[in-house]
Amino acid sequence: MHIVVCTKQTPDSAAKLTVDEAGNVSWGDSPIIINPWDEYAVEEAILIKERFNGEPKVTVISMGPEEALEALKHAIAMGCDEGIRVWDEAFENSDTLATSYVLAKAIEKMGDVDLVLFGKSAIDSQTGQVPIEVARRLGFSPLTYVIKIVELDIEGRTITVERLLEQGRQVVKAPLPAVIGTVKGINEPRYPSFMGIRKATRAQYPVWTGADIGVEPDKAGAAGSGVRWERIFPPPVREGGAEIIEADTPEEAARILVDKLMAEKVI
Amino acid sequence: MGKDIFVWVEQFHGQAAIPSWEAIGAARQLSETLGGQVCACVFGENVGDLAKEAIAYGADKVFLADDPTLADFRVEPYAALLAHLAKEHQPEVILIGATSRGRDLGPAVAVDLETGCVADCTALEFEDGKLVATRPIYAGKLLSTCTIPERRPAIFTVRPRAFAKPDPDEGRQGEVVSVEPVLKEEEIACKVTGFEETEGGVSLTDAAIIVSGGRGVGGPEGFEPIRELAEVLGAAVGASRAAVDAGWIPYEHQVGQTGKTVSPDLYIACGISGAIQHQAGMRTSKVIVAINKDPEAPIFQLAHYGIVGDLFKYVPALTKALKERLGK
Ligand SMILES: Cc1cc2nc3c(=O)[nH]c(=O)nc-3n(C[C@H](O)[C@H](O)[C@H](O)COP(=O)(O)OP(=O)(O)OC[C@H]3O[C@@H](n4cnc5c(N)ncnc54)[C@H](O)[C@@H]3O)c2cc1C
Ligand SMILES: Nc1ncnc2c1ncn2[C@@H]1O[C@H](COP(=O)(O)O)[C@@H](O)[C@H]1O
Numbered sequence: 001m002h003i004v005v006c007t008k009q010t011p012d013s014a015a016k017l018t019v020d021e022a023g024n025v026s027w028g029d030s031p032i033i034i035n036p037w038d039e040y041a042v043e044e045a046i047l048i049k050e051r052f053n054g055e056p057k058v059t060v061i062s063m064g065p066e067e068a069l070e071a072l073k074h075a076i077a078m079g080c081d082e083g084i085r086v087w088d089e090a091f092e093n094s095d096t097l098a099t100s101y102v103l104a105k106a107i108e109k110m111g112d113v114d115l116v117l118f119g120k121s122a123i124d125s126q127t128g129q130v131p132i133e134v135a136r137r138l139g140f141s142p143l144t145y146v147i148k149i150v151e152l153d154i155e156g157r158t159i160t161v162e163r164l165l166e167q168g169r170q171v172v173k174a175p176l177p178a179v180i181g182t183v184k185g186i187n188e189p190r191y192p193s194f195m196g197i198r199k200a201t202r203a204q205y206p207v208w209t210g211a212d213i214g215v216e217p218d219k220a221g222a223a224g225s226g227v228r229w230e231r232i233f234p235p236p237v238r239e240g241g242a243e244i245i246e247a248d249t250p251e252e253a254a255r256i257l258v259d260k261l262m263a264e265k266v267i
Numbered sequence: 268m269g270k271d272i273f274v275w276v277e278q279f280h281g282q283a284a285i286p287s288w289e290a291i292g293a294a295r296q297l298s299e300t301l302g303g304q305v306c307a308c309v310f311g312e313n314v315g316d317l318a319k320e321a322i323a324y325g326a327d328k329v330f331l332a333d334d335p336t337l338a339d340f341r342v343e344p345y346a347a348l349l350a351h352l353a354k355e356h357q358p359e360v361i362l363i364g365a366t367s368r369g370r371d372l373g374p375a376v377a378v379d380l381e382t383g384c385v386a387d388c389t390a391l392e393f394e395d396g397k398l399v400a401t402r403p404i405y406a407g408k409l410l411s412t413c414t415i416p417e418r419r420p421a422i423f424t425v426r427p428r429a430f431a432k433p434d435p436d437e438g439r440q441g442e443v444v445s446v447e448p449v450l451k452e453e454e455i456a457c458k459v460t461g462f463e464e465t466e467g468g469v470s471l472t473d474a475a476i477i478v479s480g481g482r483g484v485g486g487p488e489g490f491e492p493i494r495e496l497a498e499v500l501g502a503a504v505g506a507s508r509a510a511v512d513a514g515w516i517p518y519e520h521q522v523g524q525t526g527k528t529v530s531p532d533l534y535i536a537c538g539i540s541g542a543i544q545h546q547a548g549m550r551t552s553k554v555i556v557a558i559n560k561d562p563e564a565p566i567f568q569l570a571h572y573g574i575v576g577d578l579f580k581y582v583p584a585l586t587k588a589l590k591e592r593l594g595k
Contacts, residue, residue, distance in 0.1 A: 013524060013544055017408050025409065036525065096384070097377055123524065124405055127386040129374035132342065136378040141456045142342045144371055160460070164519070165367045166470050167279055170339075171461035184525045185518040226383020226421075230399065230412040235550075242557060242573035250584035253574055257556065258588045260572055266533040266554045267476065267500060267589070 001056035001154055003045045003115045005080060006103055006134070007038035008062050009071040010124045023232040032067050034074040037119030039189035040182040045117050046079040047187060048152065057081050059110070063091060063102050069205055077192030077200035088210040090221045098224035100133030105213040107138060115159075116140065118181045131181035141174035144181035269302025270359035273420070275349060276309045276321050277340070277368055283317055285432060285473050286364025288324045290425050292433040293391055294362050295325045300393045301359055304328050308352060310345055310448075312338035322441035325433050329441060334448045339459045340368045342375050347449040350379035358420045360398065365424035366472065373424045383415040384422040389429040389551070402426075406524045406547030427472050428530040429551075465519055471503045476533045477552075479505030479522055480515075481545075483538015483559065483578055487515040492582040493537055499589045505529065505549075507539045523548035537578045541566025558582060 011017070015030035034042075045058045060075040062068040063086040072083035086106045094102065107113050116138075121128030135142035141159070148162040150171065157176045162169045164183055192200070210220060218224060245260075247253035261267045272294040277284040294305045307321035310332045318329040330352055336344050349372065353361065361376065363369040365387045377384035390401040400413050400423055415421035471477060478500065480493040490504065497504045505522040506515070522529055524547040534552035539545060541557070541564055549555070550569060557570035558578050567573045574581050 011405075013406065013547075017405055019409060025405070096374060096386075097381070100374075100378065126404055126406070127374075128370055129377075129384060129386055132371045133374045133378050136342075136346070136375045142371070142375070143457070144342075145367055166284075166472060168462060168464035170459060171463075172457050173460050174457045184521075226377060226381075226415050226418045227385055227413050228416050230414055232404070232409055232411045235403070235407070235410050242555075242567045242570035244562075244567070244573045244575060250576065250580040251588065253576070253581060254584040254588035257572060257574065257585060258592050261533065261554065261556070262592070264533075264554050267593070 001052065001114050002110065002112045003048060003056050003058045003117065004107055004110065004113050005038070005041050005045045005058065005060045005075060005117045006062070006130070007042065007060055007071045007075055007119065008035050008064055008122055009033065009067050010035045010122060013123055019232050019234060025232060032070045034071040035119055035122050037121060037123065037182075037184070038071065039078070039119075040184060040186050041117040041119050041180075042075045042078050042080060043187045043189040044149070044180070044182055046190075048115070048149070049079070052154070059084060061086055061103065061106055063087065063094075063099055063106075072205055073200040074192065076203050077196040078190055079196060083203060083205045084208055085205050086208045086213070088215070088220070090210050090215075090217055093222040093225065094220060095225035095227040096127050096129040096133055097226045098220050100130050100137055101219050101224060102213070102215055103130065104134050104137035105215050106208055107134070109208070109213045114176045116177070116179045118179065120145075120181060120183050131179055135179035138177070138179070141176070141178035143172060143174060143178050145183050146180050147183050147185050149180070269298070269304070271303035271306055271356065272298055272301065273306050273308055273349075273353065273358040273361040274326065275361070275363045275369065275372060276307050276317060277364055277366060278309070278311045278314055278317055279340070281311065281314055281317070283320060284364055284366055286366055286369065286425065286427040288432045289427065289430040290362040290364050291321065291325045293425055293430040294360070295433065297360060297391060297393070297398070303359065306330060306356070306358065308349055310337045310348060318443045320435065322439050323435035323437050325439070327441050329443045330446050331443050332446045332448055336448050336450065336452050336455065341455060341457050341459070342371045343455045343457060344448055344450045345372055346375035346379060348446070350376050351449045352446065353380060353420055361420050361422045363422065363424045365426045369424050373422050377422050380420065382418040382420060382422060384424065385413045385415065386424050387426050388423050389426050391423060391425070403551070406544065407550050408543075408547070426528075426530065471505055471520065471522070471527050471529055474503035474529070474531050476500045476502035477505045477522070477529055477531045477549075478502050478535045478537065479507065479539060480510055480537050481507035481539030482509035482513070484510060484515070489538075490516055492579065492586070496535070496582055496586045496589070499586055499593065507545050536566050536570070537582055539566055540564045541569055
C-alpha cells in the first residue's frame, strides 16, 4: 500500500500581510509553515499507516520552490516516510490547472499509489481546486470533503467515506485508487515529536524536475494555466469601529438595536 | 451572434440550491455585454419543475438531463455531461455556485476542457472587454482580481450571497432541451450508500441572518439563549472554533478560516473575541453586531454595532424585544 500526501507551504494564518504597488504580498518576519489544512491529510495518512501495522508507505510531495521544504519537513516530523519536492523554474506561476497536472505527473511516475490525500484548500490562494483536479487527471475516485474514513478494504480495493456537505453527511463507497480531500474534524493532527523533528532535519529531500516526471513544458507554469492573477490589493477599510449602544438597561439597549437593524433593513 | 453563458443549477432531493439562482442573476448581467443566451444546466431525477424555475429566474434555455444516474450529485457523471454540453455548444462562460458540490464540479470540468476556473468569486465585471473576477485570498485579508485571458469557456464559481438572487418571473418564456447523460451507472466509480441529514435549522451558508456564540457562552447550555434569538430571527446558529473545540456545538456550525465562510445580511457575534481566523469567515457580512463584555475585544473593530456587556443579559433582552417588534 502506498499513500501520497500533497502539501504546500503558506505564511502563518496570523501573519500581518502587506501588499506593495506591484501586488507583491509580504508577511514580514512571520514564519512559513505547512498549510494548516494539510496537517489533517498528513495525520490521516499516518493513522492509516498505524492501523495497518506500519505496512503502508507514506510519501509526502510538494510542488514548490525551496520554501516548500518547510511543509515537507513538518510532514516527515509528524511521521511520513519520505518527502519529495517537485520543482522546475518552468512551474512558476502555475494556476491549479497546471499545478494539478504536475502533481498528477509526479504521482503517475510513482506508479503504485493507492491513496492520495489533500488538505481542503491552501490558506493563501484558497481555491480548493487541486484535489479534485488531480483526481480527474488520474482517473482516481474523487472523494472530497471527507470527514471520516469508514472502511478501507485493501484486499477488496474499496474505500468507504463520510463526506461533509451543506445538508449533512453523505456516505460514499468507491474503488481504489482514490483521492481523499480531508476537512477539519477528520482527526486531531499530532505535534511532531522530538525524534520526528530530528528525523526530518536529517532526511534527504530529492527534487523531481519537469524532465524527471515527463512534464510537457506547455502544460505547466503560466503556459499551462487558464487563470491569470491580475491584481492583489487590501480590501477597503471600514473607518472607526463599532457604534457602541449605550443604555441604562439591557431592555433599552435591545430596543435601540432593533430600531437600528430595522433601519438597516436587515431584519 | 452573441456568446452564451452556461449556469449549472444545483439540486439536492429535487430542490434547487439558492446560489444557482444567484448565478443566473449574475449571468443575466453579463449577458447584457456578451449578447448571448443564458443556458441553465439542470441535471437530476424528476427535476422537470426545476427547468421551469430556472426560466423564471432568468434562463433563456435549459438543458435538462433527467436520469437515475444523476439523482445525487456525483462529480463523474455531472462533470462528464457538463463538459460534453460545453464542447457541443461552445459557451463563452460557465457560472457555478461555489457550494461544496459546485467547487468540485467547476475544476473537474476545467480539467476536461483544459481551461481555467476561478474559485469563489465575489464580483464579475467587464473591464475593457475582459471579464474580471474579484476574489478574496489569504482568508479575506486581501482581495485579488483574476482573468481567464485565452482559454474558453471561462469557468467561475461564485460565492453564495455575493450576487443578488433575481425575483422569479413566472411569465418568462424559455426553451427546454432534453439531453442524455454521458455515463452509464456501471461507468461511475462512486456509489452513494447513505445520507445523514444535519438535524433541523437553517444552513449556515444560505442564511440571511446568523447568530453565533463563542467561548463567552461558557458551555453547551450557553447556546440556549443563542438558539432562542436565532429562532425569532429565522437565523442559523454559528460558533467560534473555541466553542467547537470545547465540544459545546458540532463542527458543522463553525465559522472562520477552518470552518465555513458566510456572508449574511446580519451577523450577531455573542461572546466572540473576533480573532483574525474567525473574521476570515464572516467579515463580508453586511451588518455585524457584537455583544461582548470586553470593550477591547477586536470584534468591535469589525462590528457596525456593539453592546458592551454580559451576553446572558443582553441576548435574552434582544430576543424579547424582537418578539415584540416582529409580532411573534
Ligand atoms: C490555523 C488556525 C485556524 C483557526 N480557525 C478558526 C476558525 O475557523 N474559526 C474560529 O472561530 N477560530 C479559529 N481559530 C481560533 C482563533 O484564533 C480563536 O482562538 C477563536 O476564534 C477564539 O474563539 P472565541 O472568540 O469564542 O474565544 P475567546 O477568544 O476566548 O473569546 C471569548 C470572548 O467572549 C467574551 N465573553 C466571555 N464571557 C462573556 C459574557 N458572559 N458575555 C459577553 N461576552 C463574554 C470575552 O470577553 C472574549 O472576548 C483558528 C486558529 C488557528 C491557529
Ligand atoms: N503546490 C502544491 N504542491 C502539493 N500540493 C498542493 C499544492 N498546491 C495545493 N496542494 C494541495 O491541494 C490542496 C488544495 O489546495 P488549493 O487548491 O491550492 O487551495 C492543498 O491543501 C494541498 O493538499
